[in-house]
Amino acid sequence: MKNIKYIIAGILFGIIMSKSEAVSWYRIQEMFRFQSFHMYGIIGTAVTLGVIMVALIKKFKLKDSTGTPITFAPKEKSLWKYLIGGTIFGLGWALTGACPGPMAVLLGQGFTVMAVVIASATFGTFFYGLVKDKLPN
């Protein structure tokens, strides 16, 4: 089964999210209160290494496992879409203490109430799909 590699990558991600404590509601509160370097250190390290990785991929025109050159699709230009959408996301991130990845990880940890959060997030995305043409873009 060729798709099992995605499940294995996901398992690794779930363990990383748990052991880094990035799934912790406490840690997210600590971050939004600027009371610890922990979360900033995690994101800062990931982005620093990520910038180097992406630059190397572009410089050496690296290919993926199928031999296709790795490309990065640019995001469309807009200000309000990202600022308003991001702010709404941030309100939700602080409320639940979890972004979409950690929601799944916490459900796996046994916090079954996260199933409701995931269902509500799915409905939020569905609602966006219904009204997207009426929103400032």
Add this chain to the structure above:
Amino acid sequence: MNIIEIISQPWPWYVSGAMIALIMGILLYYGKSFGFSSNLRTLCAACGAGKKASFFDFDWKAQKWNLLFALGALIGGFLSEQFLKSPEPVALSAATVADLAALGIMQDGELVPTSLFNWEVLFSLKGFILFVVGGFAVGFGSRYAGGCTSGHAISGLSNLQLPSLIAVVGFFIGGLIMTHLLYPLIFQL
């Protein structure tokens, strides 16, 4: 100390950050891009939402890999809790412990407060706002902004994309408003 005991300790931030970058690298090597919230759109499409809005009318089966990644994340959470759990509570700063105590939240040994993340709280006004309204905002906001923490803060910033920087600024505007202005009101409920 054996390997399981070493992994079971809380990971320092630089190890955690490097491992997240590794995940992004693995997915790029597989020809995919790291972005978790796309799964919510895929879920809608898989449930037939394409009939209601063209936004969901796409070949969602091409995104099956990401759903499998999400399934893996769930399994990874289970494995961490069962086999790799740290015996120590999260090493929060004293200031955070004091702030949360003022909101009536005492720290326990879990990664999230069990006094909050349970079904009894869900059926209160406070729980409805935290979990139902909160979840909705995450799902709505991530799609409006075109990505979440993984897609914008990690993948997008790694590619030095201005839209991602704007989105991350938005994440913090929302998070700061919620934490500093609205939490004191919500936790009075």
